[in-house]
Amino acid sequence: MGQLLEDNSTAPSPALEPLGQWGWLTRWPDETAAAAWADIARNERWPCSLEIVAAYRSVAAIPTGETTHGQWSELHAALKVSIDRFADFGAGREKHDHERQVIEVPVVYDGPDLLYVADALGLEPRQVVALHSSAVYQVFAVGFLPGFPYAGYLPEALAGLPRRASPRARVPAGSVAIAGRQTGIYPCESPGGWHILGHTPLTICDLERGFFRFRPTDRIRFVPIFEGTSSPVE
Incomplete structure (x- = not known):
């Protein structure tokens, strides 16, 4: 039934890496930060149609239609901006949890x-x-x-x-x-x-x-x- 995730104090820092041919994967310090950013990302405007999929401490950003190399590069830049904007995990995360x-x-x-x-x-x-x-x-x-x-x-x-x-x-x-x-x-x-x-x-x-x-x-x-x-x- 899949491996049970154990709590881990050495969780990865926020990072962005390629996923498949066109997607990107973001990694976060904990599940709450990943969930908070995923909810924000679902409401942002991106260079292409995008599916946001959260799982544990990571969030996948996957284009859902035809994507050009130019859009892929724009998406990478836009994701980095969004991640950088989500720099203060503490107060923002608590507010996010309270509102959900x-x-x-x-x-x-x-x-x-x-x-x-x-x-x-x-x-x-x-x-x-x-x-x-x-x-x-x-x-x-x-x-x-x-x-x-x-x-x-x-x-x-x-x-x-x-x-x-x-x-x-x-x-x-x-x-x-x-x-x-x-x-x-x-x-x-x-x-x-x-x-x-x-x-x-x-x-x-x-x-x-x-x-x-x-x-x-x-x-x-x-x-x-x-x-x-x-x-x-x-």
Whole structure:
């Protein structure tokens, strides 16, 4: 399911490097800075039509139409200007986080791994639920299934569990799970090795309609609910 990203104090400084024939890749010190610049870049005017794709500590800028060498050079210069303008990571990043909307995801915490996770971490199940639902998570990337959000980071008390030694052959759609320092939601039935804490009634992805609930840089919060209701657990 892809490698779990571990937090790393030696994250790369902002940089710009070629990506494929026409694209550029920007690298940032941390996920929040990458998300903040990606949101800014999506609203800027560029020399050509551009797709901005954020993932963890990097952001890809990919031309979506025919691109000339002149436009490519102009794009490189414009990207450098935009990156230089985004020099003050501190205050700007905090303001960006404050202004971004938080997507609430209702969760019934009835997962088959809830008791195991609690026991492995020396917690009560209610503490696992309280911790998991207390944080606001950033979506770092979307993969290995269409619409699957890799989000983090977990509170320290929940972090560090590796994937299950024996992955399940079938994980139900909507399963909310954790592994390493991240949490995710299975958009459809799939094999999987993350620890399942519960499930959400939300549709995460609908390929026929082209619907994807999350994109990189989104922020999400899990809200405990009772089975069969949309009312939060008090």
